[in-house]
Each structure stands twice: as C-alpha cells, then as structure tokens.
Amino acid sequence: MDHSLIFLSPLPPRRAAMCVGKCTRILGPCLLTLGVLSIAANVLLLFPGWAWKYLADGHITKEAKAMPGVWGGGIIVLLAATHITAVGWRYSGNIFGSGPCLHYRVFPSQVFLSIVLSMLALLGSAASFIMSGVGLTNGPFCLYNTSSNELDYGPRWGYPFVDPNSQTFDSSLWSTCLEPVGIVTWNVCFFSMLLLISACEMVLTSLQIINGCFGSLCGFCDGK
Template sequence: AFTSPCARILVAMCVGTCSRIVGPCLLVLGTLSMAASILLLFPGGASKYLVEGHISKHAKAVPGIWGGGIIVLLAAIHITAVGWRCAGCSDCGTRHNAFISAVLSKLALLGAAACFIFSGVGLTNGPLCFYNASEHSHRHGTVWGYPFLDTDKNYLYDPRTWSTCLEPEGIVAWNVVLFSLLLLISAAEMVLASFQILNGCLGCLCGFCDGKKSPP
C-alpha cells in the first residue's frame, strides 16, 4: 500500500493522466476495428456477395464489431470520460470509478482477444470464393468454397496462388489486408486494456486525482 501522501498523490496523478491517453486510443482502435469488420462483409465494396451468402464464416461472425469494437468502445468511453472529467481533479476520480474502469478493461481484453483469435483463424483458412475445384480436389467444375483450407502450402507466402479465386475479384488480398488489420488492432487493444487494468487497480488504491478539489 502507499503510505506516503506524496506517493499517493504522484501515483494518482499518473493514473489520471494515463487514463486520458488510453481512453482515446481505445476509442480510435475500436472504431477502426468495426470499420474493418464491416468492410469484410462487402468484398470490393459490393453487397451482392453478402446477400447471396457468399461471405466466409469468420467474416460473417464480425468479431471486429462485437469483440474489438462494441466491448472495447464501452470501456474506452468510460475511461475517457472519467479521465478528462478528472483533469480538473474534481470528485469524480473515485475508487469506485477506478474499479468500474478495471472491470470494463477486463471485458475489453476478452473482447479483443476473441477478435484476435477469430481474425487469425479467418486469415489462416483463407476466403470463401468461387474457384475451379478440379485443380484442388476430386470435385469437378467451379464451386464456392475455401480453396486454401486443405492445401499443404501456406497461401499467405505465395501470392501467385491468389488467382485461384475467380470471384469476388481480389477477394484474397481484401481478406488478407483486413484480417491482418484486425489482428494488429486487437493486439494493440489487448496491450492497452491490460495496461488499463493495472491502471485501474492503482486507481482503486489512490483514486484518479491528486487530492485537490476544483473551485466551487
């Protein structure tokens, strides 16, 4: 525990400052996560594939919306609001708010982790596309499926194989870019959420403010 008043004040000031940095960062990342997940549903900007059901299952799961998006944004809004309202060191920097911040950050960590896992699997499996099945299996003709799912080589390291997908046009690059973006975003969210959990725990001990009160 922090026995020195000066130590409490210094830690509280740091906790409040960090909250004012972490909150907006999570707001930006959560918004980008939702945008990337929505774009995955519209390959090349076309809506017909979503209407026809020709979207990969991991893209349809929209992990960037519920995992890296909404859950993270809920935590980010609370962290940002408390952090900036306490910039003047009003009485909103309570240990109760610090506890709520830590709990919401844990939920954000879980949501970001789920988004990371879904995005990783989606990137590994490759997109759902229209391709010539006779070149990849015992089936004949062109079908909708996952041509890179059961191959020995990793398609990510061989862009020459991306032309296997005939439709939607450019779907492989579309999925690779957006799922990779979701991986990076969710990884950053996990780091920030973990940091805010520690920050919130310190806030439970010292509060968010430096002990001063705003003038009435």
C-alpha cells in the first residue's frame, strides 16, 4: 500500500462541503421566516388601525399599496428559501439528515438554480428596502388640515410630511393626521419592520450566493 496516498485524503474538501451544506440548511429556514414576516408587515400596512374602509376607499400610502414586502421581500424570497431549504436537506442524505450522502455533481442544475433564485431574492429584498425607506421618509397618506394660505383650505387627503418643514420622525407633529387614527405610528412601526426584515434578507441572500458558489466547487456532501 502506498502510504503517500494518505496525504491525498479529501478531508479538507469534505469539511468545506460539510460547512456549505449546514450553512444552506440554516439560511433556508431563516429566509422562510423572514419572507412570511415581510408579507405580514406589508399586509398590515394596508389596514391601518385594523380598519378595512381606508383600503376600500383608496386612502392608503402608495408605498404600502405597491406591496414591496409581499412580492419583493415576500414571495420571491419564499421561492428562493423553499428551494434552498430543499436542496440543503436533500444533500444531507434525506429530510431527516441521515442516509447515504449524495454528491452535488449529480444535480448541478439545482446548485445553479439556487444561486439564481438567491440573486432574484436579493433584488426583491433590495426593492422592498428602498420602497420601505421611501414610505417611511415621505410619511403616510392621511386626512389633515391644510394651512390657511392654501386655496383649498380645510381637511384633505394627502401627504403632509412630504413638506420639507414637516418631519415624519418628529412625534410632536404626528397629530397633524386626523384620520386614520394613529396612522403615523402605524406606518413608522411597520415600515421600520420592513426595512429591518429586508436588510436581513439582503445579508442572508448574499451569503447564500457565496455559499452556492462554494457549493459548486466543494459540493453539499456532509461526508457521511
């Protein structure tokens, strides 16, 4: 027996593959959770104060009606996360994480698809992040009293915080909105949640893209 073969053991690649496979099985469920939370936060933005009438009347902030948290940080991320989770557990042997190890080269298309979906999820979460930031900065669409020097003086629907002299984050001005009640707090809360969720999604999808590239080199096999 040639003892020099001992030094050619594939231990480092198998260790790398173990890391890649485990990383995939962690990132997938995390993205699934974030995708569901993103959809929930955006849907709640459509029903300020738990009321339906504002959505029916069209009195909803335009960034909320665009639903970036549903299609961007939600559905696209969930599609990627579902595939990532399935691939991660499949390459561990089976859904219970036991059994013979399957080498990644048997299914190269799934590794490539995982990277592509992760890229789309990254774009979707980035869109959600940007639109949520705009919605948070511009403030909510609400009924407010206009100033006396305006032609249509009196209560009207609009965006009072778009005015450079009005700041959404100045809580002393939040009473400017007469209806829906508490709309500024509602929008600040859920748009901030969408910002945080989409930021986390961008980080995790970026990690998965890197992880997928390593997976195409080392495989997802855990060396079992």
